[in-house]
Amino acid sequence: MDLATLQALNAARTSRRAAAVFTDLETDQSVLCVEGERCADEWIDAMTAALRSGKPGMIMAGGRSLFLNVYLPPPRILVVGAVHISQALARMAAVAGFDLTILDPRTAFATAERFSGVELIADWPEDVLKVRPLDRFTALVAVTHDPKIDDEPIRAALAAGCFYVGALGSRKTHASRVERLRRLGLSDEAIARVRAPIGLDIGATSPAEIAVAILAEIIEALRRRDILSGSEEPR
Amino acid sequence: MQASTDTLDPLAVAEAWVCEGRQVAIATVIETWGSAPRPVGSHLVIDGAGNFEGSVSGGCVEGAVIGEAADILETGKAKILEFGVADETAWRVGLSCGGRIRVLVERVDG
Numbered sequence: 001m002d003l004a005t006l007q008a009l010n011a012a013r014t015s016r017r018a019a020a021v022f023t024d025l026e027t028d029q030s031v032l033c034v035e036g037e038r039c040a041d042e043w044i045d046a047m048t049a050a051l052r053s054g055k056p057g058m059i060m061a062g063g064r065s066l067f068l069n070v071y072l073p074p075p076r077i078l079v080v081g082a083v084h085i086s087q088a089l090a091r092m093a094a095v096a097g098f099d100l101t102i103l104d105p106r107t108a109f110a111t112a113e114r115f116s117g118v119e120l121i122a123d124w125p126e127d128v129l130k131v132r133p134l135d136r137f138t139a140l141v142a143v144t145h146d147p148k149i150d151d152e153p154i155r156a157a158l159a160a161g162c163f164y165v166g167a168l169g170s171r172k173t174h175a176s177r178v179e180r181l182r183r184l185g186l187s188d189e190a191i192a193r194v195r196a197p198i199g200l201d202i203g204a205t206s207p208a209e210i211a212v213a214i215l216a217e218i219i220e221a222l223r224r225r226d227i228l229s230g231s232e233e234p235r
Numbered sequence: 236m237q238a239s240t241d242t243l244d245p246l247a248v249a250e251a252w253v254c255e256g257r258q259v260a261i262a263t264v265i266e267t268w269g270s271a272p273r274p275v276g277s278h279l280v281i282d283g284a285g286n287f288e289g290s291v292s293g294g295c296v297e298g299a300v301i302g303e304a305a306d307i308l309e310t311g312k313a314k315i316l317e318f319g320v321a322d323e324t325a326w327r328v329g330l331s332c333g334g335r336i337r338v339l340v341e342r343v344d345g
Contacts, residue, residue, distance in 0.1 A: 028341055
């Protein structure tokens with residue numbers, strides 16, 4: 001691999017874009033394809049398949065034996081709401097290997113003291129998402145209980161194809177949320193992707209237990225779904 | 236977003252090393268059979284002094300890969316190494332988990 005390819009690959013990874021590298025094992029020539037950038041016609045099909053499956057491996061193309069490596073952005077969690085559940089979730093997510101960021105415009109909640117060591121942004125989600133857009137490799141967890149804060153990031157997460165969108169609230173609360181999301185112009189199919197009540201049904205009661213249920217549900221969404229196409233894999 | 240800081244990223248390390256003027260080889264697991272400790276696509280990067288970052292096995296064959304890398308850094312010719320229980324050398328260097336792996340080792344050319 002030449003340095004320019006390595007640098008371009010690292011730049012794509014840093015900016016959270018999926019990338020694939022084809023290496024011809026005869027000549028040791030490498031070709032890089034980055035999601036959202038132009039890619040030579042001969043590579044498009046293999047690139048699409050690789051990004052969909054996320055699986056690297058040997059492929060045959062044009063009678064040549066190639067190694068295809070796939071680089072998907074690491075999954076991250078964006079939590080809307082600097083609440084008690086988020087305090088527990090932030091600690092557990094770090095152990096499970098997820099990057100996590102918390103957004104909450106309510107400065108009384110979003111204090112460094114309550115969230116030591118966690119990336120915390122005390123601002124409105126719509127302002128933050130303008131400069132830090134959501135992507136398919138992000139899980140959105142909305143837990144403020146306040147439609148003024150939760151609804152817009154939920155809408156944005158569904159539009160961006162986030163691999164997980166969960167929202168706190170009872171079935172009744174969610175029913176009124178569904179109505180509001182419809183008024184925002186979302187299809188029923190998109191709205192059905194919102195996990196609510198949030199978290200796997202393990203009878204969780206305390207904030208920490210609910211955080212376990214949410215994290216487990218995020219892991220399930222990540223591992224059982226094709227995070228690029230959004231289609232459910234057979235169980 | 237915060238970068239995960241619990242492990243260094245081998246490809247970022249490789250780029251930093253090359254930019255410091257060090258010679259660098261990248262080893263990549265390209266195929267596995269049976270029980271292999273690191274999945275296809277895993278990287279180990281090695282410099283001319285034998286410093287390394289990342290892994291292609293659970294520590295079983297890294298020593299042998301690093302040894303080969305010295306050669307590859309010199310000649311610039313990529314090589315595919317194979318380790319497995321059927322291979323006496325590999326057994327000696329210890330891929331005792333019962334699997335087989337193929338590793339591509341290539342030099343980063345500036």
